[in-house]
Amino acid sequence: MKLIEALPIVLSCQNLSKSFRGRHKQETVVLADINLEIRKGSFVTILGQSGGGKSTLLKLLGGFLPPSSGNVLFNGQSLKNNTPDIGMIFQDHNLYPWMTVEQNVGFGFRIKGEKPGNYKHLVHEILDTVGLSHARKLYPHQLSGGMRQRVAIARSIVVKPTVLLLDEPFSALDVQLRRRLQEFLLALWSEMNTTMILVTHNVEEAILLGQKLVVVGSNPGRIVEEMTISDIQYRDRYHPDFLHVQRYLESVLEGNLKEQGDNYYEEVLAISRIQKINS
Ligand SMILES: Nc1ncnc2c1ncn2[C@@H]1O[C@H](COP(=O)(O)OP(=O)(O)OP(=O)(O)O)[C@@H](O)[C@H]1O
Ligand SMILES: [Mg+2]
Known part of the structure; x- marks a missing residue:
């Protein structure tokens, strides 16, 4: 960590x-x-x-x-x-529909004017990492939603x-x-x-x-x-500390912290302070 x-x-x-x-x-x-x-x-x-x-x-x-x-x-x-x-994956992750998976992922290099020979291996490597080597030649409409999201991640991450x-x-x-x-x-x-x-x-x-x-x-x-929050228990969604912070954040989002009472609020802040000191 x-x-x-x-x-x-x-x-x-x-x-x-x-x-x-x-x-x-x-x-x-x-x-x-x-x-x-x-x-x-x-x-x-x-x-x-x-x-x-x-x-x-x-x-x-x-x-x-x-x-x-x-x-x-x-x-x-x-x-x-x-x-x-600074790369960004937009909310509608806009892949280019007329480009294959491979062309979409290589697009960042292409607009920089690089030759395919220089970046093709990087595109193949990242497609392998996201488990989409087999889909290299497919177009976005031939992919499932999850595959499209992985292409969007690959496209932004490949240029490091x-x-x-x-x-x-x-x-x-x-x-x-x-x-x-x-x-x-x-x-x-x-x-x-x-x-x-x-x-x-x-x-x-x-x-x-x-x-x-x-x-x-x-x-x-x-x-x-x-x-x-950087301690390991926050990678476990069933850990009591995880659930505690989850409940707190849900209250913050709903704007009803006061209904939980001051003690509850103090208790959770104490956790986050402990994490700050530990990290
Ligand atoms: N280009 C724009 N022109 C005018 N208003 C905009 C523009 N972009 C966003 N807004 C307005 O700004 C507010 C916040 O929009 P934003 O997309 O940042 O919200 P969000 O938190 O991402 O919402 P969601 O969780 O639904 O994606 C909204 O009221 C939206 O209508
Ligand atoms: Mg939004």
């Missing part, structure tokens, strides 16, 4: 806000005053309700959208546009980005496949030095995968909770 607090900061945002102009020209603030530090090589999960601004936050972190105010810093430098060092942003990559999958791909992603993460930032609605998934958990509240989106 990597010790999160000892790692250098790779991506951070300071007083980050984003507003969109509506049809009647009125401004809607989607994200307000977000301050966040992401450590190099860590796994961060972002939880929040639908419409809270999670996808918008990921797009800002990847330079795919400009902030309305505040800054995103990547390796200490202001991030102006998207860069090949420093940071990989994943927007609900497993949301459309059944429980078994979802678990297989979660394990697959964790294995990839421990092999490579890629920083992963994954958005999910699923509290269990957020705890299983994340060393750092961030909860974004709605209207406008703000960070309402941030926890560091």
Whole structure:
């Protein structure tokens, strides 16, 4: 397990806000005053309700959208546009329908003007890792949902980005496949030095995968909770500590912490503090 607090900061945002102009020209603030530090090589999960601004936050972190105010810093430098060092798997994971699996995965190299001879072996290697060697010549419409998601992961990981942003990559999958791909992603993460930032609605998934958990509240989106949990019991969904944190985060998401009573809240914060000290 990597010790999160000892790692250098790779991506951070300071007083980050984003507003969109509506049809009647009125401004809607989607994200307000977000301050966040992401450590190099860590796994961060972002939880929040639908419409809270999670996808918008990921797009800002990847330079795919400009902030309305505040800054995103990547390796200490202001991030102006998207860069090949930050990969993103969008919520609709948009594979190109006219390209085969192999061509989709090699696309990142092609747009950089590289010759297929230089990258073909890397594409084959990553397809082997995601268990899709046999599907190399197929087109996206010939794949199952889970296969498409693995192609999307392979496509973004093959260029070895420093940071990989994943927007609900497993949301459309059944429980078994979802678990297989979660394990697959964790294995990839421990092999490579890629920083992963994954958005999910699923509290269990957020705890299983994340060393750092961030909860974004709605209207406008703000960070309402941030926890560091890196001990091994949080990789076991049946461990009592796991269930304890799960229950706490569900309450944070539902905004009904007060109903749980102050003692309960203090108890859970004590756990997260212990993890912070241990890590
Ligand atoms: N390009 C845009 N123009 C105008 N409004 C936008 C734009 N993108 C997002 N929004 C609005 O910003 C809010 C947050 O959207 P976002 O997609 O970030 O939410 P989310 O947390 O990812 O939701 P979900 O969990 O459903 O994916 C929504 O109200 C949405 O309508
Ligand atoms: Mg979204």
